[in-house]
Amino acid sequence: xxxxxxxxxxxxxxxxxxxxxxxxGTVRDTLNNSNLSNAVIALLQSKDSVLxxxxxxxxxxxxxxxxxxxxxxLIMVTYPKFADYITPVLLDSIxxxxxxxxxxxxxxxxxxxxxxxxxxxxVRMHGDTLEYKADSFKVKQGANVEELLKQLPGISVDKDxxxxxxxxxxxxxxxxxxxFFGDDPTIATQNLQSDAVDKVQVFDKKSDQAAFTxxxxxxxxxxxxxxxxxxxxxxxxxxLDLGGGPDGTYNNSAxxxxxxxxxxxxxxGIMSNVGTTGLNWDERNQYGSSNEGEYxxxxxxxxxxxxxxxxxxxxxxxxxxxxxxxxxxSDKFNADKxxxxxxxxxNKLNVASESNSLSQSILPDTTFFTKTTENENNSRQKxxxxxxxxxxxDSQLSxxxxxNGSVGKFQNVSxxxxxxxxxxxxxxxxxxxxxxxxxxxxxxxxxxxxxxKFEKVGRTLSLxxxxxxxxxxxxxxxxxxxxxxxxxTRVPKDSxxxxxxxxxxxxxxxxxxxxxxxxxxxxxxxxISYGLRINNSTSERLSYNKSPNGKYEVLSQAFSNSYKxxxxxxxxxxxxxxxxxxxxAGIGSDLAFQNFNQEDKVNHSSFERNYVNMFPRANLNYKxxxxxxxxxxxxxxxxxxxxxxxxxxxxxxxxxxxxxxxxLLKQQFTHxxxxxYNSFKVMKDCGMYMWGSISAVANNITSTQYTDLSTGKxxxxxxxTNGNINGYMGGAYYRxxxxxxxxxxxxxxxxxxxxxxxxxxxENVTRSYSPNVRINVTKYKDQKWTVSYSPxxxxxxxxxxxxxxxxxxxxxTSQSISGTVYIKKKVExxxxxxxxFRQKTATFDQNNNVILWNGYLGYKLLKEDKxxxxxxxxxxxxxxxxxxxxxxxxxxxxxxxxTISRYFMLSFVWNFSKSAMTTPTAKP
Numbered sequence: 001x002x003x004x005x006x007x008x009x010x011x012x013x014x015x016x017x018x019x020x021x022x023x024x025g026t027v028r029d030t031l032n033n034s035n036l037s038n039a040v041i042a043l044l045q046s047k048d049s050v051l052x053x054x055x056x057x058x059x060x061x062x063x064x065x066x067x068x069x070x071x072x073x074l075i076m077v078t079y080p081k082f083a084d085y086i087t088p089v090l091l092d093s094i095x096x097x098x099x100x101x102x103x104x105x106x107x108x109x110x111x112x113x114x115x116x117x118x119x120x121x122x123v124r125m126h127g128d129t130l131e132y133k134a135d136s137f138k139v140k141q142g143a144n145v146e147e148l149l150k151q152l153p154g155i156s157v158d159k160d161x162x163x164x165x166x167x168x169x170x171x172x173x174x175x176x177x178x179x180f181f182g183d184d185p186t187i188a189t190q191n192l193q194s195d196a197v198d199k200v201q202v203f204d205k206k207s208d209q210a211a212f213t214x215x216x217x218x219x220x221x222x223x224x225x226x227x228x229x230x231x232x233x234x235x236x237x238x239x240l241d242l243g244g245g246p247d248g249t250y251n252n253s254a255x256x257x258x259x260x261x262x263x264x265x266x267x268x269g270i271m272s273n274v275g276t277t278g279l280n281w282d283e284r285n286q287y288g289s290s291n292e293g294e295y296x297x298x299x300x301x302x303x304x305x306x307x308x309x310x311x312x313x314x315x316x317x318x319x320x321x322x323x324x325x326x327x328x329x330s331d332k333f334n335a336d337k338x339x340x341x342x343x344x345x346x347n348k349l350n351v352a353s354e355s356n357s358l359s360q361s362i363l364p365d366t367t368f369f370t371k372t373t374e375n376e377n378n379s380r381q382k383x384x385x386x387x388x389x390x391x392x393x394d395s396q397l398s399x400x401x402x403x404n405g406s407v408g409k410f411q412n413v414s415x416x417x418x419x420x421x422x423x424x425x426x427x428x429x430x431x432x433x434x435x436x437x438x439x440x441x442x443x444x445x446x447x448x449x450x451x452x453k454f455e456k457v458g459r460t461l462s463l464x465x466x467x468x469x470x471x472x473x474x475x476x477x478x479x480x481x482x483x484x485x486x487x488x489t490r491v492p493k494d495s496x497x498x499x500x501x502x503x504x505x506x507x508x509x510x511x512x513x514x515x516x517x518x519x520x521x522x523x524x525x526x527x528i529s530y531g532l533r534i535n536n537s538t539s540e541r542l543s544y545n546k547s548p549n550g551k552y553e554v555l556s557q558a559f560s561n562s563y564k565x566x567x568x569x570x571x572x573x574x575x576x577x578x579x580x581x582x583x584x585a586g587i588g589s590d591l592a593f594q595n596f597n598q599e600d601k602v603n604h605s606s607f608e609r610n611y612v613n614m615f616p617r618a619n620l621n622y623k624x625x626x627x628x629x630x631x632x633x634x635x636x637x638x639x640x641x642x643x644x645x646x647x648x649x650x651x652x653x654x655x656x657x658x659x660x661x662x663x664l665l666k667q668q669f670t671h672x673x674x675x676x677y678n679s680f681k682v683m684k685d686c687g688m689y690m691w692g693s694i695s696a697v698a699n700n701i702t703s704t705q706y707t708d709l710s711t712g713k714x715x716x717x718x719x720x721t722n723g724n725i726n727g728y729m730g731g732a733y734y735r736x737x738x739x740x741x742x743x744x745x746x747x748x749x750x751x752x753x754x755x756x757x758x759x760x761x762x763e764n765v766t767r768s769y770s771p772n773v774r775i776n777v778t779k780y781k782d783q784k785w786t787v788s789y790s791p792x793x794x795x796x797x798x799x800x801x802x803x804x805x806x807x808x809x810x811x812x813t814s815q816s817i818s819g820t821v822y823i824k825k826k827v828e829x830x831x832x833x834x835x836x837f838r839q840k841t842a843t844f845d846q847n848n849n850v851i852l853w854n855g856y857l858g859y860k861l862l863k864e865d866k867x868x869x870x871x872x873x874x875x876x877x878x879x880x881x882x883x884x885x886x887x888x889x890x891x892x893x894x895x896x897x898x899t900i901s902r903y904f905m906l907s908f909v910w911n912f913s914k915s916a917m918t919t920p921t922a923k924p
Contacts, residue, residue, distance in 0.1 A: 020066070020067045020068055020069060021068045021069070021070060021091040021092060021096065021097065022064060022065060022066045022067075022068060022096045022097070023043070023064070023065045023068065023075065023089065023091070023096075023097045023099065024062070024063065024064040024065075024096070024097070024098055024099070025041075025062070025063060025098065025099035025100060025101070025102050026057075026060070026061050026062045026063075026100070026101050026102065027039045027041075027057050027061050027063070027077055027079070027101075027102045027104060028061060028101050028102065028103050028104065029082075029103075029104060029106075030103040030104065030105055031105070031106055034061075035057075035060055035061025035062075036057060036061050036079055036082075036104065037056075037057050037058060037059045037060070037061055038056050038057060038079075039056065039057045039061070039063075039077055039078065039079040039104075040054060040056055040077070040078045040079070041054060041055050041056065041057065041063045041065065041075065041076075041077055042054040042075070042076045042077075042078070043065055043068070043073050043074075043075055043089075044073060044074040044075075044076060045071070045072075045073060045074075046071075046072035046073055046074050046088060047072070049074065052068075052073065053065055053068065068091055069091070070091045070092055071090075071091060072088065072089075072090055072091075073088070073089045073090075073091060074086055074087070074088055074089070075087055075088075075089050075099070077102055077104065079104055081106055081107060082104040082105065082106055082107065083104065083105050083106070083107050085102055085103075085104055087099075122136035122137070122685050122687075122734070122736050123136075123153065123680050123685075123687040123734060124627065124680060128203055128204070128621060128629065128631065129201050129202065129203040130154070130201070130202040130203065130678055130689075131199050131200070131201050131202075132152050132199065132200040132201075132202075133198075133199060134148060134194060134197040134198060134199060134200055135198075136685075136736060136743075137151040137152060137743065137778075138151070138743070138778055138780040138786050139151060139194055139786070140786060140820040140828075140830055141195075141820075141822075141828065141865075142193065142195075142239075142868070142909065142911055143193070143194045143195075144189065144190055144191065144192065144193060144194060145188060145189045145190070145192045145193070145194050145197060145226060146186075146189040146190050147194060148194035148197065148200070149163060149189065149200070149224075151743070151745070151776070151778065151788075152200060153687065153689065153732045153733070153734030153745045153747065154202075154689040154691075154732040154734075154747070155202070156747075157189075163185065163189070163224070165202050165222055165224065168222040168674075168691075168693075169222060170185060170202075170222045170223065170224050171185070171221040171222060171223065172185065172205060172221050172222075172223040172224070173185035173187075173188040173189060173223075173224050173225075173226065174223060174224070174225040174226065175188055175192070175225075175226050175228065175264075176225070176226070176227060176228055176233070176264075177225055177227075178264065178330050178341055179330070179341045179343070179386070179388060180266070180328060180343075181266075181326055181328050181343045181345060181386075185224075187268065187326065187345075188226060191239070191253070191255040191268055192226065192255070192257075193237075193239060193911060196228055196229060196232045196237060196913075197226050197227070197228060197229070198227050198228060198229040198230075199226075199227040200224060200225075200226060200227075201224065201225040201226075201227060202222070202223070202224055203223055203225070204220040204221070204222060204223070205220060205221045205222075205223035206220050207220070208400060208449050208464075209449065209462055209464050209513070209515060212449075212451045212460065212462055228259075232257075232259065232913070233259045234259065234260070235258070235259070235260075235913065235914045236256060236257060236258040236259070236912075236913065236914055237256075237257055237911075237912065237913035237914075238254070238255045238256035238257055238911075238912055238913070239253075239254070239255055239909070239910065239911050239912070240253075240254045240908075240909070240910040240912070241253045241254070241907060241908075241909050241910075242907060242908045243870075243872075243905045243906065243907030243908070244905060244906065244907075245903050245904050245905040245906070246904065247903055247904075248273075249273060249274050249903045249904075249905055250271065250272065250273055250274075251272045251273075251274045251276055251905065251907070252269075252270070252271045252272065253268070253269065253270045253271075253272065253276060254268060254269050255267070255268040256268075262331060262332040262333075262336070263330070263331040263332075264328070264329070264330045264331070265327075265328070265329050266327065266328040266329075267325075267326065267327045267328070268324075268325065268326055269324065269325045269326075270322060270323065270324040270325070271322070271323050272320075272321075272322050273319070273320065273321045273322070274874070274900055274903065274905075275316065275320060275900055276322065277320060277322040277324065277347070277349060316882065316899055316900075317351075317353050317355065317882055317897045317898070317899065318351040318352055318353025318354075318376070318897065318898055318899070319351065319352050319353065319898065319899075319900065320349060320350065320351045321349070321350045321351075322347070322348065322349045322350075323346075323347070323348040323349075324345070324346065324347045324348070325345070325346050326343065326344060326345035326346065327343065327344050328341075328342070328343040329341075329342050329343070330342070336392075337391065337392040337393070338389070338390070338391050338392070339388070339389070339390040339391075340387075340388070340389050340390075341387065341388040341389075342385075342386065342387040342388070343384075343385070343386050343387075344383070344384065344385050345383070345384040345385075346381070346382070346383050346384075347380075347381065347382050347384075348379075348380070348381040348382075349378075349379070349380055349381075350377075350378070350379045351376070351377070351378045351379075352376070352377050352378075353374075353375070353376045353378075353897060353898050354373075354374070354375050354376075354897070354898040355373070355374050355376075355882070355895060355896065355897035355898065356371070356372060356373045356374070356895075356896055356897075357370075357371070357372045357374075357893055357894065357895040357896070358370070358371055358372075358843070358844065358893070358894050359372075359891055359892065359893040359894075360806070360843045360891065360892045360893075361707065361714075361890060361891055362759070362800055362802060362803045362806050362890050362891065362892070363707055363709070363759060363760060363802070363803065363890075364759065364760055364762050364802050364803060365803065366422070366423070366709070366803075367422075367423060367803065367806060368420055368421070368422060368428065368707070368712060369420065369421055369422075369423075369843075370418055370419070370420045370421075370712075371418065371419050372416060372417070372418040373416065373417050373418075374414060374415070374416040374417075375414065375415045375416075376412070376413065376414040376415075377412075377413045377414075378410070378411070378412045378413070379410065379411045379412075380408060380409065380410040380411075381408065381409055381410075382406055382407070382408035382409075383406065383407050383408070384404075384405070384406045385403075385404070385405050385406075386403065386404045386405075387401075387402070387403045387404075388400070388401070388402050388403075389401045395453070396452060396453040396454065397451070397452050397453075398450075398451045399448070399449070399450050399451070400447075400448070400449040400451070401446070401447070401448055401449075402445075402446065402447045402449075403444075403445070403446045404443075404444070404445045404446075405442070405443065405444040405445070406441075406442065406443050406444075407440070407441075407442050408440065408441050408442075409438075409439070409440045410437075410438065410439060410440075410441075411436075411437070411438040412435070412436060412437045412438070413434075413435070413436045414433075414434070414435045414436075415432075415433070415434050415435075416431075416432075416433045416434075416435075417430075417431065417432050417433075418430065418431050418433075418656070420656075420712040426485075426490075427485055428484070428485060428487075428710075428711065428712040429482060429483060429484045429485070429656065429711055429712040429713070430482075430483050431480060431481065431482045431483070431655070431656060432480070432481045433478070433479070433480040433481075433654065433655075434477075434478075434479045434480070435476065435477070435478055435653065436476060436477045437474050437475065437476030437477075437501075438474065438475060438476075439472065439473050439474025439475060439476075439503070440473055440474075441470075441471060441472045441473070442469070442470065442471045443468075443469075443470050444468065444469045444470075445466070445467070445468045445469075446466065446467050446468075447464065447465065447466035447467075448463075448464070448465045448466070449462065449463070449464050449465075450462060450463040450464075456519065457519060458517060458518070458519030458525050459517065459518055459519060460515075460516070460517045461514075461515070461516050461517075462514070462515045463512065463513070463514050463515075464512065464513045464514075464515075465510075465511070465512045466510070466511055466512075467508075467509070467510045467511075468507065468508070468509045468510075469506075469507070469508050469509075470505070470506065470507040470508075471505065471506050471507075472503065472504075472505040473503065473504050473505075474501075474502075474503045475500070475501070475502055476500070476501040476502075476503075476653075477499070477500055477501070478497060478498070478499045478501060478652070478653060478655075479497070479498050480496070480497040480654075480655045481494060481495075481496050482494070482495045482496075482497070482655055482656060483495075484710070484711040484712070484713075486710075487709075487710050495655070497652065497655050498545065498546045499543045499544060499545055499546075499552070499556060499559070499652075500543070500544045500546075500552035501541070501542070501543050501544075501559075501653075502540070502541075502542045502543075502544075503539075503540070503541050503542075504538075504539070504540045505537070505538070505539045505540075505643070506537070506538050507535070507536070507537045507643075508535075508536050508537075509533065509534065509535040509536070510533070510534050511531065511532060511533035511534070511569075512531065512532055512533075513529060513530070513531035513532075513571075514529060514530050514531070515527055515528070515529040515573075516528050516529070520576075523578055523579050523580055524576065524577070524578055524579075525576070525577045525579070526574070526575070526576050526577075527573070527574070527575040527576075527577075527588070528572075528573065528574055529571075529572070529573040529574075529575075529590075530570075530571065530572055530573075531569070531570070531571040531572075531573070531590075532568075532569070532570055532571070533567075533568070533569045533571075534566075534567075534568050534569075535566065535567040535568075535569075536564075536565075536566050537564070537565040537566070537643045538562075538563070538564050538565075538643075539561075539562070539563050539565070539643045539644065539647055540561075540562045540563075541559075541560060541561055541562075541647070541649055541651075542555065542560045542562075543555070543556040543559035543560050543652075544556065557602075558650060559649065559650055559651070559652050560602065560649065561600065561602050561647055561648065561649035562600075562601040562602050563598070563599070563600055563601065563643060563646075563647040563648075563649075564597075564598070564599040564601065565596075565597075565598055565599075565643045565646065565647075566596070566597040566598075567594060567595070567596055567597075567640060568594070568595045568597075569592055569593070569594045569595075570592070570593045570594075571590050571591065571592045571593075571615075572590065572591050573588060573589065573590040573591070573615075574588055574589065575587065575588025575589075575617075576588060581623075582622060582623045582624075583620070583621070583622055583623075584619075584620075584621040585618075585619065585620045585621070586617075586618065586619045586620075587617070587618045587619075588616075588617055588618075589614055589615060589616040589617065590614070590615040591612070591613075591614060591615075592611075592612070592613045592614075592615060592638075593610070593611075593612055594610065594611040594612075594613065594667075595608070595609075595610050596608065596609040596610070596611070598646060598663055600648060600663070603648075607663055607664075611667065613638055613669070614636065615635075615636050615637060615638070616634070616635075616636045617633075617634060617635045617636065618633070618634045619631070619632070619633045619634070620632045620633075624679075627679060627680050627681065628677075628678065628679035628680075629677070629678055629679075630675070630676070630677045631675065631676045631677075632673070632674075632675045633673070633674050633675070634671070634672070634673045635671075635672050636669065636670070636671050636672075637669070637670055637672070638667045638668065638669050638670075639667060639668045639669075639670065639701065640667045641662075641665040641666075641667065641701055641718065644661060645661055645662065645665055645701065645718045646661050646662060646663050646665050646718075647661040647663075648660070648661050648662070648663045649661060650715075655713075656712065656713050656714065657713075657714050657716070658713070658714070658715045658716070659703075659715075659716045659717075659718075660715060660716065660717040660718075661717075661718060662717055662718045662719060665701065665718055665719070665720060666699045666720045667699065668697055668698065668699045668700050668701050668720065669697070669698045669699060670695050670696070670697045670698075671695065671696045671697075671698075672693060672694070672695040673693065673694055673695075674691070674692060674693035674694075675690075675691065675692050675693075676689075676690070676691045677689065677690040677691070680734075684735070685735070685736040685738065686733070686734060686735040686736065687733070687734045688731070688732070688733050688734075689731060689732045689733075689734075690729075690730070690731040691729065691730055691731070692727070692728065692729030692730070693727060693728055693729075694725065694726070694727035695725065695726045695727065696724070696725055697722075697724040697725070697726070698722055699720040699721075699722065700720065700721050700722065700724040700756070701718060701719075701720060702718070702719060702720075702721050702724075702755070702756070702757050703716040703717060703718050703719060703757060704716070704717050704719045704757065704758040704759075705757065705758065705759045705760070705890055706759075706760055706761070707759075707760060719758070721756040721757060721758075722756065723754065723756045723765070724754060724755055724756055725752070725753070725754040726752070726753050726754075727751070727752045727753075728749060728750065728751040728752070729749065729750055730747065730748060730749030730750065731747065731748060731749075732745065732746065732747040732748075733745070733746045733747075734746075740779070741779060741780050741781060741782070742777065742778065742779045742780075743776075743777070743778045743779075744775075744776075744777055745775070745776040745777075745778075746774075746775055746776075747773075747774050747775075747776075748771070748772065748773045748774070749771070749772055750769065750770070750771040750772075751769065751770045751771075752767075752768070752769045753766075753767070753768045753769075754766070754767050755767075755768075757890065759802050759890050762802055763801070763802075764800055764801055764802035764890065765800070765801045766798060766799070766800045766801075766888070766890075767798070767799050768796075768797060768798040768799075768887065769795075769797050769798075770794060770795065770796050770797070771794070771795055772792060772793065772794035772795070773792065773793055774790065774791070774792035774793075775789075775790065775791055775792070776788065776789070776790040777789050777790075783822060783825065784821075784822055785819065785820060785821045785822065786819065786820045787817070787818070787819035787820075788817070788818050788819070789816075789817045790814075790815075790816045790817075791813070791814070791815050791816075792813065792814045792815075793811065793812075793813045793814075794811070794812050794813070794814075795809070795810075795811055796808075796809065796810055796811075796812065796887065797809045798887045800890070802890070806892075807841065807842060808841070808887050808892055809841075810838065810839040810840075810841050810885075811838075811839040812836070812837065812838045812839065813835075813836075813837050814834065814835065814836055814837075815834070815835045815837075816832065816833065816834040816835070817832070817833050818830070818831065818832035818833070819831060819832075825860070825865070826859060826860050826865070827857075827858070827859055827860075828856075828857075828858040828859075828860065828868070829855075829856075829857055829858075830855065830856050830858070831853070831854065831855040831856075832853075832854050832855075833851065833852070833853045833854075834851070834852045835849070835850070835851045835852075836849065836850045836851075836852075836883075837849045838883075838885065843892060843894075844885070844892075844894045848881070848883050848894070848896070850879050850880060850881060850883065851877055851879050852875055852877075852879065852880050853875065853876040853877050854872070854873065854874050854875065854876070855872070855873050855876060856870050856871060856872035856873070857870070857871050857872075858870040858871075858909075862910070866910060866911050866912060866913075867908070867909065867910040867911070868908075868909045868910075869906075869907075869908060870906070870907045870908075870909055871904070871905075871906050871907075872904070872905050872907065873902075873903075873904050873905075874900070874902060874903050874904075874905070875900075875901050875902040875903070876902065877902075878901055878902040880899060880900065880901045880902070881896060881899065881901075882895075882896060882897035882898060882899035883895070883896055883897075884897070
């Protein structure tokens with residue numbers, strides 16, 4: 001038996017020797033990008049961590065362990081001043097396990113990353129989201145979110161409340177990730193208090209479909225998310241502000257928010273005649289429908305539904321009386337599978353205004369000047385609703401429904417007088433005009449998104465359907481007396497226009513997009529899609545002259561037309577995405593087949609065109625480390641002409657300035673490249689941000705201008721031009737000095753535009769540029785005082801080839817200082833002074849500098865100083881005047897208008913809040 005036993009033992013030994021495994025790899029220093037020699041490699045038994053074998057790396061940082069039995073192990077790599085590396089290893093009987101590069105991190109670097117994660121830094125990056133810690137930026141007590149945003153580096157807020165972050169306009173404000181009163185950002189920024197906000201997060205919000213598939217479709221909106229403090233999410237909070245003045249001024253507003261678990265309810269109301277309107281910045285500049293069209297995120301291009309709008313505006317011009325109210329409700333239920341977000345808003349605004357302007361028309365070899373005086377009275381009211389319902393049916397299937405709508409009415413009345421003269425002050429024409437209009441409009445949009453995930457990670461199928469319906473109707477009257485003077489005899493000639501104008505516009509657009517994504521590997525994904533969109537528009541614009549019996553019943557053929565405009569688009573798309581720890585990149589394109597059908601119902605003519613367009617896109621996001629990243633994006637998109645731009649009828653709302661449509665107008669195509677770079681150092685509490693964008697436009701939709709030198713009348717017709725470029729770039733640097741209790745914010749930007757048009761049949765290329773620099777320094781002492789100083793300077797340059805003798809360059813500077821002092825914790829004194837100084841030019845030689853000084857004195861009341869009696873003064877020096885300077889390719893204009901001047905007000909302000917209390921458990 002012994003020989004047999006020996007043979008068996010020998011066989012087993014030989015077999016085991018033949019089945020032993022090996023491990024190899026290379027140890028690297030990630031910080032210095034070099035290999036590490038003499039690093040200790042220890043192989044431990046997984047079950048008890050007992051050392052099995054060990055070795056050291058050679059001069060090239062490589063190592064090998066041989067003759068290893070199969071089993072479960074832990075491999076540990078150690079090196080002085082570096083963090084230990086431990087990972088499990090499973091060895092098969094005859095395997096050669098290649099661990100590749102093993103990256104070690106220094107203990108100092110690891111500690112810094114831990115600090116980055118643990119320290120509450122003023123500014124930091126989370127993926128592609130820039131995050132600001134709200135309490136790190138000092139604002140006065142009771143300040144709203146808008147005042148907080150003005151202190152954040154890389155973010156600016158203009159006088160209308162329009163927010164710009166990293167050079168792009170912020171289009172959405174979310175509260176804890178949810179919609180807040182639909183797409184009205186100013187409801188949150190001007191009504192929520194800054195002390196309720198924990199973090200301000202800035203990011204590019206992808207379209208719903210891109211967020212689902214994970215593949216960028218080139219469509220995003222700059223978005224700010226206000227992450228609230230935990231105690232504000234339990235119970236209720238809000239603000240009541242009641243104020244009135246001896247001269248009849250009043251400003252009353254209230255907002256209440258109740259958050260309970262995942263349920264959020266908010267309501268607000270406003271009644272004011274000092275400029276508090278409850279309007280977002282789009283509504284401040286335009287009500288009703290828009291003649292600019294909308295971006296369709298599902299089809300990679302611009303869809304222009306445009307229509308003419310006669311409803312009033314308010315951007316600080318005039319004396320307003322406003323009423324506003326709204327309510328918002330959101331909730332998550334059924335184990336968070338279902339989410340509902342809905343809101344309603346109402347606005348009513350009456351504005352009375354007076355203005356005068358001086359403009360210089362730049363023509364080949366000559367210039368004209370026009371002085372205008374205008375009085376306006378406008379009224380509008382509008383109802384808005386919005387709703388989002390998201391249902392996660394199961395882990396793989398979901399549906400999202402989005403509905404938005406508005407219904408409005410408006411009335412406008414204006415009276416204007418003007419005089420146009422030449423460089424010798426000889427009158428070319430003068431006019432007296434009266435315009436009035438009233439009408440109503442509707443706008444409804446809806447979308448349905450079905451999303452399906454499959455077992456294989458990255459494989460998805462989605463269907464997006466959307467619909468839009470717009471209507472605009474108005475009745476208006478034009479009465480204009482135009483007097484022109486013969487350039488030689490100076491004999492006057494009168495021309496009277498007395499017309500009634502009827503407009504009726506309808507737009508109905510429906511579209512769908514089907515997308516499928518497939519993982520090609522662990523890091524590479526592909527998307528294929530097909531889309532269809534049908535856009536039908538009709539526009540009837542009729543002008544009637546007054547008949548001998550005094551009725552408006554004689555149709556003016558020159559200013560009347562009925563038009564139909566249909567666009568059908570079929571789109572196929574293919575995209576790829578690469579996703580790794582440091583790099584996220586994508587490339588793709590849509591191929592669109594577009595059919596345009598235009599029908600002139602009055603002249604019984606039709607026109608059809610077909611286009612084949614490419615919509616390329618690419619994006620690259622590179623993460624240098626946990627605190628620095630760079631993103632570069634390219635996108636190509638079309639802009640289709642609106643029905644008003646192609647409708648072959650003249651618009652004579654101002655008989656001295658006539659616009660004519662062009663049925664041969666082509667769609668324009670825009671190539672855009674933009675970048676963002678963010679970097680911050682958490683230990684020093686400082687950060688640097690850079691951004692930029694450049695766009696080249698082919699077949700740019702612009703206008704040709706012809707001005708009759710003898711009468712001063714101008715006709716504009718829409719045309720396509722090439723060689724147009726728009727670009728901007730900027731940067732900001734932020735530094736917090738904790739010991740000195742001071743924040744420093746430096747920013748600068750530069751914009752450039754090249755614009756081609758035609759003036760009196762001569763090509764005119766206008767180049768304009770505007771660099772600016774701004775500094776903001778805030779110093780504070782907790783509960784004692786806060787002071788902020790912000791100087792800025794801007795240069796405005798413009799050159800036109802049509803008349804190089806006209807000089808349009810000028811400097812402007814803005815200086816502002818604000819401060820708040822707290823006396824014995826009960827008395828609060830605050831003031832702010834802003835000076836706007838503009839360089840005079842040869843044309844605009846009047847002093848338009850303004851120093852606006854505001855101040856208030858407040859006494860705190862109630863528990864925890866939640867309330868305040870406040871006496872405030874607006875425009876103490878009584879210098880406030882409405883002012884606007886505008887430079888275009890063929891015109892320079894300076895406008896002065898009536899605005900809100902000095903007033904005094906006594907107010908009661910109450911910031912109320914109550915956190916939900918946990919009911920104590922009863923003792924048995």
